[in-house]
Each structure stands twice: as structure tokens, then as C-alpha cells.
Amino acid sequence: MKLAYWMYAGPAHIGTLRIASSFNNVHAIMHAPLGDDYFNVMRSMLERDRHFTPVTASIVDRHVLARGSQEKVINNIIKKDKEEKPDLVVLTPTCTSSILQEDLQNFVQRASIETTSDVILADVNHYRVNELQASDRTLAQIVAFYINKINNKQKSDLKKTVKPSVNIIGMLSLGFHHQHDLVDLKRMFNDLDIEINQVIPDNASIQDLYNLPKAWFNCIPYREAGLSTAQLLADKFNMPYVDIAPMGLSNIKTFVCRIQSILAMLGCHRNYEKYVELQTKYMSQAAWFSRSIDCQNLTDKTAIVFGDATHAAAMTKILVREMGVHVLWSGTYCINDRQWFTSEVENLCSKVLITDDHNIVGDMIANSEPNAIFGTQMERHIGKRLNIPCGVISSPVHIQNFPLSYKPFLGYEGTNQIADLIYNSFTLGMEDHLLDLFGGHDTIDAVTNTLSSDNLVTWSPEALQELTKIPGFVRGKVKRNTEKFAIAQGYHVISLEVMYEAKENVKT
Amino acid sequence: MTLAITNSSIFECETGNYHTFCPISCVSWLYQKIEDSFFLVIGTKTCGYFLQNAMGVMIFAEPRYAMAELEEGDISAQLNDYEELKRLCLQIKKDRKPGVIFWIGTCTTEIIKMDLEGIGPQLEADIQIPIIVARANGLDYAFTQGEDTVLAAMAHRCPNTIQCSKQSKYNTKRLIIFGSLPETVVKQLNHELQQQNIHVTGWLPCSRYSELPVIQSGDYVIGVNPFLSRTATTLMRRRKAKLISAPFPIGPDGTKAWIYKICNVFNITPKGLEQREKTIWNNLEQYLQLIQGKSVFFMGDNLLEISLARFLIRCGMIVYEIGIPYMDKRYQSAEIQLLTDTCKKMKVNMPKIVEKPDNYNQLDRIRDLQPDLVITGMAHANPLEARGINTKWSVEFTFAQIHGFTNAQDILELITKPLRRNTSIHNGDNIYIKS
Ligand code: SF4
Numbered sequence: 053m054k055l056a057y058w059m060y061a062g063p064a065h066i067g068t069l070r071i072a073s074s075f076n077n078v079h080a081i082m083h084a085p086l087g088d089d090y091f092n093v094m095r096s097m098l099e100r101d102r103h104f105t106p107v108t109a110s111i112v113d114r115h116v117l118a119r120g121s122q123e124k125v126i127n128n129i130i131k132k133d134k135e136e137k138p139d140l141v142v143l144t145p146t147c148t149s150s151i152l153q154e155d156l157q158n159f160v161q162r163a164s165i166e167t168t169s170d171v172i173l174a175d176v177n178h179y180r181v182n183e184l185q186a187s188d189r190t191l192a193q194i195v196a197f198y199i200n201k202i203n204n205k206q207k208s209d210l211k212k213t214v215k216p217s218v219n220i221i222g223m224l225s226l227g228f229h230h231q232h233d234l235v236d237l238k239r240m241f242n243d244l245d246i247e248i249n250q251v252i253p254d255n256a257s258i259q260d261l262y263n264l265p266k267a268w269f270n271c272i273p274y275r276e277a278g279l280s281t282a283q284l285l286a287d288k289f290n291m292p293y294v295d296i297a298p299m300g301l302s303n304i305k306t307f308v309c310r311i312q313s314i315l316a317m318l319g320c321h322r323n324y325e326k327y328v329e330l331q332t333k334y335m336s337q338a339a340w341f342s343r344s345i346d347c348q349n350l351t352d353k354t355a356i357v358f359g360d361a362t363h364a365a366a367m368t369k370i371l372v373r374e375m376g377v378h379v380l381w382s383g384t385y386c387i388n389d390r391q392w393f394t395s396e397v398e399n400l401c402s403k404v405l406i407t408d409d410h411n412i413v414g415d416m417i418a419n420s421e422p423n424a425i426f427g428t429q430m431e432r433h434i435g436k437r438l439n440i441p442c443g444v445i446s447s448p449v450h451i452q453n454f455p456l457s458y459k460p461f462l463g464y465e466g467t468n469q470i471a472d473l474i475y476n477s478f479t480l481g482m483e484d485h486l487l488d489l490f491g492g493h494d495t496i497d498a499v500t501n502t503l504s505s506d507n508l509v510t511w512s513p514e515a516l517q518e519l520t521k522i523p524g525f526v527r528g529k530v531k532r533n534t535e536k537f538a539i540a541q542g543y544h545v546i547s548l549e550v551m552y553e554a555k556e557n558v559k560t
Numbered sequence: 561m562t563l564a565i566t567n568s569s570i571f572e573c574e575t576g577n578y579h580t581f582c583p584i585s586c587v588s589w590l591y592q593k594i595e596d597s598f599f600l601v602i603g604t605k606t607c608g609y610f611l612q613n614a615m616g617v618m619i620f621a622e623p624r625y626a627m628a629e630l631e632e633g634d635i636s637a638q639l640n641d642y643e644e645l646k647r648l649c650l651q652i653k654k655d656r657k658p659g660v661i662f663w664i665g666t667c668t669t670e671i672i673k674m675d676l677e678g679i680g681p682q683l684e685a686d687i688q689i690p691i692i693v694a695r696a697n698g699l700d701y702a703f704t705q706g707e708d709t710v711l712a713a714m715a716h717r718c719p720n721t722i723q724c725s726k727q728s729k730y731n732t733k734r735l736i737i738f739g740s741l742p743e744t745v746v747k748q749l750n751h752e753l754q755q756q757n758i759h760v761t762g763w764l765p766c767s768r769y770s771e772l773p774v775i776q777s778g779d780y781v782i783g784v785n786p787f788l789s790r791t792a793t794t795l796m797r798r799r800k801a802k803l804i805s806a807p808f809p810i811g812p813d814g815t816k817a818w819i820y821k822i823c824n825v826f827n828i829t830p831k832g833l834e835q836r837e838k839t840i841w842n843n844l845e846q847y848l849q850l851i852q853g854k855s856v857f858f859m860g861d862n863l864l865e866i867s868l869a870r871f872l873i874r875c876g877m878i879v880y881e882i883g884i885p886y887m888d889k890r891y892q893s894a895e896i897q898l899l900t901d902t903c904k905k906m907k908v909n910m911p912k913i914v915e916k917p918d919n920y921n922q923l924d925r926i927r928d929l930q931p932d933l934v935i936t937g938m939a940h941a942n943p944l945e946a947r948g949i950n951t952k953w954s955v956e957f958t959f960a961q962i963h964g965f966t967n968a969q970d971i972l973e974l975i976t977k978p979l980r981r982n983t984s985i986h987n988g989d990n991i992y993i994k995s
Contacts, residue, residue, distance in 0.1 A: 053602075053634055053644040055651060056627045058612055063605040085667045085698030087582030090610045092939035102946035105939065108920075111576060113699050117671065135920065147604040148667050151635055178604065179632040450616075521744055552748055552966045556843055 058410045058430060060385035060448060065146045066091060067186030068174040069107055071194065071277070072142040074225045074253040078194075079106045079138040079169075081128055083121065083156060084146040086111050098226060098454050108132060112148050121152075122159055129163035129171055139258040140194070141171045147178040170258075172197055184276040184360070185388060187224060191253060192280035198261040199288060210265045216320050217247035219267040219285075222278030223254035228363070228447045229461050230254070236463030237273065240298065243331075244311065244324060252281075265289045269314050273297050273462060274362045275389060292317065298462050299366035300470065301332055301339055302373055331464045338467035342374050346475060351376045353478055356420060358405070358413055358427040359446025361386040363461070365396040367426050367445050370470060372400040377474070380420045381405055383413065410434075424477040429453070443477040509538045512547045519551075533558045571887065576916035579939045580861035580885055581614060581955070582607070583696040583706025584664050588615045589959070590710055591624045593740045596659030596768050598652055599625040602645075602676070603666030624656060630668055637672070642679050646686065653689055660769040662710060665695035690769065692717060702885035704787040704862050704958060707740055711791040714765060715799060718775040733826055734761040736773050736801070738791050739784035741963060743767060748964045749784070749809065756823055756830055764791070775799045780825060782818070784809060784963055787863035789891035805891075807898040810864070811871030812840040812968045817898055840965045844875075847972035850979055852876035854932040857925075860884045860917050861937050862958050866892060868935075870899040871971065873906055880929050883917035933978060950978040 069091045072080035092105040110128040164171040176186040249267035270293040272278040282293040292314045298307040308324045357368045361384045371377040382397045383405030390406045414434045425435045425442040435442035460466040537554035587599040608627040633639040676693045684691040694713040696706035762773020777800030795801040806821035807814045816837040823830045858865045860883020869879045903910045934951045941951040961967045
């Protein structure tokens with residue numbers, strides 16, 4: 053048993069659901085107790101999705117415990133097949149099914165006899181993998197399922213596209229700025245004169261998967277989901293892949309170089325040098341920004357970085373190499389990817405932190421007192437408590453990290469966004485510091501004093517105490533309304549009763 | 561019993577395929593209510609993930625809650641449950657010094673049959689902190705029923721003898737109210753009863769564990785919320801208390817009926833109660849105009865549905881369907897009776913009450929009926945809005961103050977919000993919503 057207050061990566065089934073629900077016309081059925089379909093709430097709230105999330109539960113209750121869930125699961129799969137006519141149903145195990153040890157694979161086989169849709173069981177064990185690992189696995193599993201259906205004859209028919217083309221693999225629902233990143237990636241490939249063959253799983257249809265081998269190579273922008281799929285396609289079809297996140301100028305350069313050499317290897321000789329130079333100079337403001345006086349002020353400012361492996365590593369690179377910020381330490385909660393992460397950042401900062409315990413992260417931040425934090429929502433709140441500004445660069449995130457406006461992290465536009473984020477975090481901290489130095493912010497007392505309309509009425513101690521229980525942001529309004537009411541009614545003292553009476557009468 | 565209750569045609573039961581919160585969510589409001597408590601949820605990452613996301617920003621405010629996250633060794637019984645829980649509870653004792661620790665059992669502890677009720681008392685004696693065990697899991701319960709399991713467990717801990725026999729000056733009969741409400745609302749309801757010369761002896765729960773009310777056999781108890789049937793049963797069977805069956809004090813009609821029932825039992829003729837109700841209704845006039853004749857559909861997820869529907873019908877709305885996770889016809893009998901009477905009075909048909917609804921079928925019915933308002937969970941709200949159907953997020957009713965005369969306005973604030981929002985958007989350029 054482990055005492056835990058907060059976790060960076062969710063349970064395995066969330067990863068599977070993120071993959072399944074990203075596809076078009078794929079339905080996930082969770083084998084879970086009532087209440088575990090919270091994923092739908094997150095999808096609908098965070099992504100403000102206009103569609104019903106294609107996830108339902110085959111509910112595990114007392115009856116199921118007594119009799120097993122065979123009939124129920126099979127019936128639920130068949131029912132969903134009829135109702136929604138999905139191309140694929142993914143039966144998703146949860147922590148509960150992990151310990152019930154029913155033969156879900158068998159249910160899947162039985163159900164698929166009667167369904168028009170394909171049915172598979174997500175091969176993820178709650179106790180062995182987390183959300184991110186599960187998403188990587190499930191994506192590879194679904195791709196493998198369809199790729200394996202391609203028979204030898206079809207294989208020989210599968211020709212590469214005439215022009216160089218790419219599959220973008222790993223764009224998921226509830227991914228950190230994935231939708232924006234995708235736009236910028238597409239733009240970049242367009243500039244490089246490379247066609248987009250397929251984007252998966254985001255909005256892809258199952259049929260599209262058969263076309264994956266037609267691309268010249270694969271692009272895996274995020275390590276957390278897609279690497280296994282890329283490996284699978286490399287093994288089966290000899291497809292090369294780029295697993296560099298084009299985040300920050302130097303990463304983009306390496307990314308483009310790698311693509312250039314892959315194309316060369318496949319017999320298409322291109323020179324992207326000019327492109328990179330022009331983009332770096334004119335499209336991205338980040339390179340100029342790092343020469344400007346503003347950025348000079350960032351020299352020797354300290355920061356810490358924490359997040360998923362992809363974002364934390366890229367961010368560390370940007371801060372150190374491109375902005376001259378001193379990164380005290382950099383860390384990730386992707387424990388399974390520790391080797392890669394360490395090799396990426398160990399030369400950039402003095403310490404590497406690999407943990408999924410937010411207490412350790414919090415203590416480390418408190419001890420190292422950086423000028424700014426770049427992390428997840430958890431680090432943002434740690435920063436709040438310690439009065440250190442924080443830029444959010446990675447999941448887990450809140451609704452404000454699903455902005456309506458265009459905010460990619462990848463590509464050349466991404467470099468601009470990131471430069472703003474970094475600059476704003478540091479100046480905020482600096483302004484705050486200056487304010488404190490020159491007399492500080494308004495005092496709280498002054499603010500509350502001005503809330504009263506006048507001193508015609510007084511508050512009884514109980515009523516005053518009651519008032520303090522009202523949340524801060526409406527307290528002023530309640531106070532004023534109550535006083536107005538009391539004055540109008542000719543009360544001199546506001547007692548609890550008067551307060552209630554006021555609430556009943558005053559229209560908000 | 562009465563006509564409405566025996567007439568089973570209004571009750572239906574579907575498949576139970578609906579969206580609701582896991583009952584462990586009760587932790588989020590109960591730890592705030594019981595100030596010296598600590599809630600330890602013994603479960604998996606799934607439970608933790610749910611709480612972390614459902615609690616939103618509360619999770620960053622150092623809540624007095626934590627997960628005891630079960631690992632593979634706990635599941636395969638390689639680790640000793642007692643020792644593991646002791647280690648964790650000692651740490652909580654050291655770091656937080658709580659007055660009581662609640663253990664919330666989950667689906668996993670049920671399935672692996674972890675004997676929490678057996679271990680609890682041993683460990684309690686061992687580490688000298690009261691430990692209360694409640695099994696609020698998704699196998700057996702929905703959302704607010706979590707609170708019911710916790711309060712039922714607490715009911716056993718209420719002392720049964722009065723230390724210094726301080727007799728109440730108002731009445732000799734003792735009244736304990738059960739149900740967790742914000743302190744403000746507790747005061748308001750106490751005050752309402754005080755007006756009738758009824759002194760409330762105590763509340764279950766109260767803001768400190770050490771102040772749990774004395775409950776003696778023969779004491780009167782009454783619930784404030786419709787989802788507290790286990791607590792009611794426990795109080796009656798185990799504590800030999802007498803349950804006052806009444807509608808719940810939600811809406812001015814419900815509040816009047818609730819107070820009226822108590823007065824009745826206490827042999828008191830209510831003073832000014834009718835007038836009080838009337839004044840409140842008058843104050844609501846502005847809202848009533850907005851909703852009269854409008855239709856509403858409850859998908860059902862928190863058990864407040866019957867009381868809210870009854871209030872809205874009295875407000876002049878038409879209720880198409882009352883979805884509800886679980887229907888205790890005995891505990892809710894007075895509420896159902898009031899619903900029936902209200903329907904007669906307002907000359908509308910009794911709505912269908914659908915227990916364990918099937919969300920998929922409900923969406924079908926919503927498509928057909930096109931109600932003016934659907935009260936539903938967040939999973940369906942945005943997709944319905946995108947299809948031109950107004951929604952109100954049901955969970956807000958469990959967190960807003962909706963009890964008593966004073967808060968009737970708040971319910972209508974919530975109900976009318978989507979309608980008012982739409983009028984203001986319509987008045988604009990009409991860019992999005994189809995007329
Ligand atoms: S339904 Fe069960 S497994 Fe899921 S969060 Fe609730 S208690 Fe945990």
C-alpha cells in the first residue's frame with residue numbers, strides 16, 4: 053500500500069480510452085463498476101466535445117460478482133454493435149476486471165461471432181502499466197490487428213505514394229495541445245513538400261490503417277504514444293521513423309535533418325537547409341528574441357522543469373540552449389523512459405529527477421528556489437504556494453490548458469508560443485518582486501473597508517462570523533446587498549435573521 | 561399505503577447503464593464538513609484518478625484526504641493488510657493529527673474481501689484514533705449514497721447517554737437531524753425550527769467528530785436529504801430512534817411540509833408557516849415567470865430528483881421523466897405523496913419515475929420529446945447543448961445550498977441559468993443557436 057494524494061499519469065484504462073475515442077467510429081466498452089466512466093466527463097468538459105464520447109460501461113455489480121459477467125459483457129457488445137454500428141469495439145479492462153480474472157478474451161471471441169464490427173480486448177494490465185504506456189500499447193495493438201489482416205497479395209499491391217509522404221502517429225484526445233500541434237505539423241510538412249499520408253488515431257477511420265504502409269516514413273511527435281506503433285511498422289514494412297519532437301528551434305532543425313536523410317536513403321534528395329534558415333529567421337521570433345535585450349535579462353535566471361518525457365526534455369533544451377536560462381534540475385514522471393530522458397538532459401542541467409511522487413517534486417522546488425517553474429498543473433500549484441511563477445508545459449492539465457485560440461508547442465509557431473510563455477513567467481516574477489520592493493501591493497484591509505456602503509448599520513458578531521463563511525469573491529456583494537436591505541427596512545443591527553431575510557428578498 | 565405508492569405503473573426500472581459519480585466522491589464534501597476528520601480511500605489508481613479530477617482545485621488545497629493505493633502485493637495477499645494500514649494511519653496521525661480517520665472501502669477491497677470492519681477496531685485500539693469504516697463503492701451504490709454509507713457508520717458512534725443531564729427548555733422530546741449540510745444551512749434550518757419553539761438537539765454529522773450528538777432510544781430523527789435511507793434504517797433499528805417521515809426541505813413547499821411534520825409529531829401548532837411559505841413564493845415570482853409551462857427531463861444521477869421534480873412542478877413546470885439511481889419507496893414515501901398531491905393540485909400528469917435508467921434510451925426519448933431543459937451529468941451536457949437542447953449540470957444541485965426557505969431562490973437560479981443564458985444569446989445576433 054502506498055499513501056498517495058495525487059498522480060501524474062492516470063490508470064491504464066484511461067490510456068486505452070483516449071486511443072479508442074480518438075478514432076472515428078470506434079467504441080470502447082469498459083468492464084467496470086458504476087462510476088468509472090468519468091472519462092466521458094473529462095472528454096466532454098476539457099475538450100468541450102460536441103459529440104457523445106463513444107465509451108460505455110458494461111457494469112460490474114453484485115450480480116456480476118456472484119455469477120460472472122460473461123452474458124452481460126457479450127450482450128453489451130452485441131447491443132452496442134446494433135445501436136451504433138461501430139467499425140471496432142474495444143473491450144477495456146479496469147482495475148476491477150484485473151482482479152476478477154474472468155476470461156475476457158473468450159467473451160470477445162464469443163461476441164464477435166454475432167457482431168458486424170470487429171471486437172478486440174485491450175491488452176493492458178492495470179497493475180503493470182499506466183495511462184501513457186497503455187495508450188502506446190493500445191494504439192500498436194489496434195494497428196497490428198488491422199495490419200495483420202493485410203494478406204500477402206495485398207501486401208505486394210501496397211505501393212508507396214509517388215511523392216514523399218508521412219504518417220503522423222500519436223495525436224490523441226485529451227493530449228496536451230495536440231490539436232494545435234497537429235495544425236503546425238501539417239503546415240511544416242506542407243512546407244517541406246511532404247504529403248500527409250495518415251494521421252492516427254485522431255479522427256482516423258479503421259479503414260485508413262490499411263493505408264499506413266503507403267507512407268515513406270513515420271513521424272512520432274510524442275514519445276508517450278506512438279513509439280510501439282512505429283517500431284511495429286518498422287519491423288513489418290521496413291518503414292523508417294522520426295521520433296524527435298519538433299519543439300524548439302534546435303529540435304526542429306534535428307527533426308528536419310533527420311527527415312532529409314531518411315528521404316535521401318529512400319532515393320529522394322532534398323536540401324532543407326535554406327528552409328530551416330528562413331523559418332528560423334523570419335517565421336519564428338524565438339531566435340531573434342534570444343538575441344534581444346529582453347532575453348539578455350534572462351541570463352542566469354534559474355528554472356526547474358518537470359513533465360512528461362517529451363515536453364520536459366524539449367523544454368530543458370530550449371531554456372538552456374536557446375534562452376540561456378540556468379536550469380537547476382529537470383525531471384519527468386515517465387519512469388519507464390528514464391534512460392532516454394536522462395541521456396537527453398544530463399548535459400544541460402546539474403541534476404535529473406525521475407519520480408512520480410509530487411511530494412518529492414515539491415520539496416525539490418522549495419529547496420532549489422528557482423525564479424520560474426515549467427511543469428504540470430501540480431507544479432503550478434506548488435509555485436502558487438511558494439510564490440514562484442509557473443508556465444504549464446505538460447499534462448496533467450486543467451481546462452485552461454485546452455485554449456480556444458491557436459497555441460501549438462510544436463513547429464515554428466510553437467517556438468513563438470514557448471518564447472512568450474517563458475518570457476511571461478519570468479517577467480511576472482520580476483514585476484512582483486519589484487512591486488514588493490517599492491511598497492508592495494494594495495493591502496487587503498483597504499479592499500475590505502471600501503466594501504461597506506456606509507456605517508449606518510452594524511453587524512452582530514454572529515452575523516459577521518457568518519459573513520466570513522461566504523466565499524471571498526461574492527462576500528463583498530452579499531455584504532453590500534444585506535446592508536442596503538437592512539437600511540431600507542430600518543434595521544440598525546444586522547443579525548443572523550436579518551441576513552437570512554435579506555437573502556430571501558434580494559434578487560441577485 | 562397510499563394510492564401513488566401502490567400504483568406501480570409510474571415506476572419503471574431500466575438497465576442501470578447510466579452515468580453517475582462514484583460514491584467515494586462524498587469524501588470531497590464530508591472532509592470539509594467534519595473538520596477534524598481524515599478520509600483514507602483504500603483503493604486503486606482508478607479511484608484516485610477520479611477523485612483527483614472530480615475534486616478539481618480542491619485537491620491542491622492540502623485536503624484531509626488520501627488514497628491508500630493498493631499494489632499488486634496487496635491484491636495477491638503477499639502483504640499484510642493490518643500492517644500496511646497501520647503504517648499508513650500512523651503516518652497520517654503524525655502528519656495531520658486528525659480526530660477521526662474514515663476508511664472508505666472501494667470495489668477492490670470488496671472483491672478481494674479485505675476485512676476492513678474486522679481490522680478497524682483492532683487498529684483503533686492500537687493507535688488510539690477512532691476509525692470508522694464505510695463501504696462506499698461503485699459495485700453497490702451511486703454518488704450521494706456514499707454519504708449515506710458514511711453517516712450510517714457514524715450513527716453507530718453517536719454516544720447514547722447524556723453526560724450532564726441538561727434538559728431542553730423548549731421541549732422534552734429530542735430531535736436529531738441527519739444529513740450533511742453546510743454550516744450556514746444548518747443554522748438556517750435550526751432557526752426555522754426555533755421559530756416554532758422546536759429546539760434541535762443535534763445534527764449527524766456535525767462539524768467535529770468529538771461533538772457527535774447523543775442518540776437515545778426513543779429520540780426523534782429526521783432526514784434532510786432523500787438519499788439517506790441506510791442512515792435512517794440504522795438509526796431506527798440500531799439506535800431505536802423514531803423516524804419522522806416527511807418530504808425533504810427542498811423548495812418552500814418541501815420546507816413547509818418538513819417543518820409541519822415535525823410540529824405535528826411534537827404536538828405544536830405551527831405559527832405563521834403558511835404565511836412564510838407564501839412570502840417566499842412571492843419573492844420567487846420573477847423566476848417563476850421564466851419557467852412556467854416549460855418542460856424538464858431528469859436523467860437521474862444523485863437521488864435528489866424526486867424532491868426537485870416535485871418543487872419544479874409546483875413552480876409550474878412540466879416534468880417528462882424523473883430518472884433516479886435508486887428509489888427507496890419507504891424512506892421517500894412522504895416525498896412521493898407530496899409529489900402526487902402536487903401533480904393533482906397543478907393538474908398535470910404524474911411523471912414517470914425511472915429507476916436505474918439507461919442513458920442511451922433516455923437520449924432517444926429526449927430526442928423525441930425535445931424538453932426545454934435536461935438535468936444531466938457533465939458527460940452528456942455539452943453534446944446535448946450542441947444538439948440545441950438546454951442542460952443544467954446535475955452535480956451543482958449537490959454542492960449548491962438548496963435547503964430551507966432561504967435557499968429556494970438558489971435552486972431557481974440554477975434552473976433558470978441556461979434559459980436566461982439563451983435569452984441573452986438570442987437577443988444578440990443569433991449567430992449560433994438555431995431558432
Ligand atoms: S467505482 Fe469502484 S473502482 Fe471505480 S472509483 Fe469507485 S470505488 Fe474506485
